[in-house]
Amino acid sequence: MDHHHQQLYSLWSYPYVFKIKKHFFVSLSLLSLLIFSTVVIVNLIDSSSFEPLYRFGLLSPSSLALRTDCDYSKGRWVRRTSSSSLGLLYGEECRFLDSGFRCHKNGREDSGYLHWRWQPHGCDLPRFNASDFLERSRNGRIVFVGDSIGRNQWESLMCMLSQAITNQSEIYEVNGNPITKHKGFLSMRFPLQNLTVEYHRTPFLVVIGRPPANSPAEIKTTVRVDEFNWQSKRWVGSDVLVFNSGHWWNEEKTVSTGSYFEEGRKVNKTMGVMEAFGKSLKTWKSWVLERLDPDKSYVFFRSYSPVHYRNGTWNLGGLCDAEMEPETDKRKMEPDASHNRYIYEVIEEMSYQHSKVKFLNITYLTEFRKDGHPSRYREPGTPVDAPQDCSHWCLPGVPDTWNEILYAQLLSMNYTTK
Ligand SMILES: *[C@@H]1O[C@H](CO)[C@@H](O)[C@H](O)[C@H]1NC(C)=O
Ligand SMILES: *[C@@H]1O[C@H](CO)[C@@H](O)[C@H](O)[C@H]1NC(C)=O
Ligand SMILES: *[C@@H]1O[C@H](CO)[C@@H](O)[C@H](O)[C@H]1NC(C)=O
Ligand SMILES: *[C@@H]1O[C@H](CO)[C@@H](O)[C@H](O)[C@H]1NC(C)=O
Ligand SMILES: *[C@@H]1O[C@H](CO)[C@@H](O)[C@H](O)[C@H]1NC(C)=O
Numbered sequence: 001m002d003h004h005h006q007q008l009y010s011l012w013s014y015p016y017v018f019k020i021k022k023h024f025f026v027s028l029s030l031l032s033l034l035i036f037s038t039v040v041i042v043n044l045i046d047s048s049s050f051e052p053l054y055r056f057g058l059l060s061p062s063s064l065a066l067r068t069d070c071d072y073s074k075g076r077w078v079r080r081t082s083s084s085s086l087g088l089l090y091g092e093e094c095r096f097l098d099s100g101f102r103c104h105k106n107g108r109e110d111s112g113y114l115h116w117r118w119q120p121h122g123c124d125l126p127r128f129n130a131s132d133f134l135e136r137s138r139n140g141r142i143v144f145v146g147d148s149i150g151r152n153q154w155e156s157l158m159c160m161l162s163q164a165i166t167n168q169s170e171i172y173e174v175n176g177n178p179i180t181k182h183k184g185f186l187s188m189r190f191p192l193q194n195l196t197v198e199y200h201r202t203p204f205l206v207v208i209g210r211p212p213a214n215s216p217a218e219i220k221t222t223v224r225v226d227e228f229n230w231q232s233k234r235w236v237g238s239d240v241l242v243f244n245s246g247h248w249w250n251e252e253k254t255v256s257t258g259s260y261f262e263e264g265r266k267v268n269k270t271m272g273v274m275e276a277f278g279k280s281l282k283t284w285k286s287w288v289l290e291r292l293d294p295d296k297s298y299v300f301f302r303s304y305s306p307v308h309y310r311n312g313t314w315n316l317g318g319l320c321d322a323e324m325e326p327e328t329d330k331r332k333m334e335p336d337a338s339h340n341r342y343i344y345e346v347i348e349e350m351s352y353q354h355s356k357v358k359f360l361n362i363t364y365l366t367e368f369r370k371d372g373h374p375s376r377y378r379e380p381g382t383p384v385d386a387p388q389d390c391s392h393w394c395l396p397g398v399p400d401t402w403n404e405i406l407y408a409q410l411l412s413m414n415y416t417t418k
């Protein structure tokens, strides 16, 4: 009886205990998985609500690995939480800002546009560390080449880097030129780091010149698609080069104003703008491969920065001053600018000869930011009936994110000038 009882007990109880244990562990694992996936999903859905987890020490930012293969171009804008340590990097008083980019000073009252950060999909942007960037750039040259939006980005980087300098008066323009809009060349020197951060204005990258002799009168200037900009000799030997071009490659800024394309010292009136852009990029590519040291120079071509003129083009009353928030309706976003395909393809062709040539793809993230432009808060003295500016960016603002991505891409290549 006892024996029988014992047997029953044992037959019944051991598996029962085992089952309880098993269930317990299975449930525990499921629960952990659930917590983990909730955290991940919450992160994907809304990273602003995810940030407090950092503060409670449940997850450190570094536990979301800094992946070297991360595609920073994909992601979403999330509102910064007020207590977030990922705050603004600098203020509008930064002395390297053009007056046209100081939107508050020019009367803009809303400040919501300052409170967004880019959350890439599946990884984090490394925190911008100005001292680290400066240290890596010691004895070097960082050069921006392009149009006024390249200048916008250059000013942003100047402000971001100068935050690591205790006495900012030490930083000076090598030719003593002030930061004013129309200078073609500005070189800011960080004496303690023996570093210059330069801007070279060249909207087309290639040569703009007089047409050949005996050209018809309607041809006022030519864009020589097969001749690289003469300023380019100054860019040789730089450590980081950030090119951009695109906003001038349209009918309006070329053939409609008497500026035709020229190839082989012959004007070609049938050559289309995009075809000419493609040819100019080939010219750029040859220059990079022939003149830059592939072991030394980190070369970026920034993608097209979208404009946000609503209810008309820039010159026909287009505006963006009512925009206070990033776009939420993806159907209202423009498709990737056609310029980008040309840039991307040329970079792909180069990548095996010069592996440090990268496409800085900011178009998609920037497309959301219809709220980030100076609109009617332009530089002091702008006539009230002047067109709104829905193509440049208020600073601090969107170009800061471009520079965070630039820094992230440099880090992934172990960038240093040494
Ligand atoms: C740039 O990035 C966006 C977002 O990831 C992507 O949709 C687009 O195709 C990229 N552009 C190019 C030319 O690769
Ligand atoms: C920034 O980089 C410097 C090295 O140049 C390092 O000492 C410092 O701890 C870094 N700061 C942060 C917040 O990571
Ligand atoms: C500053 O950097 C240049 C290279 O850009 C180098 O030739 C020069 O020796 C450096 N000066 C000092 C004091 O390190
Ligand atoms: C800051 O740098 C400027 C220019 O080099 C110098 O005139 C000034 O004395 C410096 N200020 C301090 C507090 O060191
Ligand atoms: C002008 O450019 C077009 C487009 O590239 C080309 O088909 C044509 O042959 C060119 N004409 C001359 C005279 O080179």
Ligand SMILES: *[C@@H]1O[C@H](CO)[C@@H](O)[C@H](O)[C@H]1NC(C)=O
Residues within 6 Å of the ligand: 311, 319, 322
């Ligand atoms: C844009 O135009 C539409 C239709 O004409 C009008 O309803 C709307 O108020 C305009 N938007 C702005 C911001 O002026």
Ligand SMILES: *[C@@H]1O[C@H](CO)[C@@H](O)[C@H](O)[C@H]1NC(C)=O
Residues within 6 Å of the ligand: 412, 413, 414
């Ligand atoms: C950067 O350095 C890390 C660690 O030293 C190495 O694993 C990685 O391959 C390097 N990346 C490049 C692009 O050189």
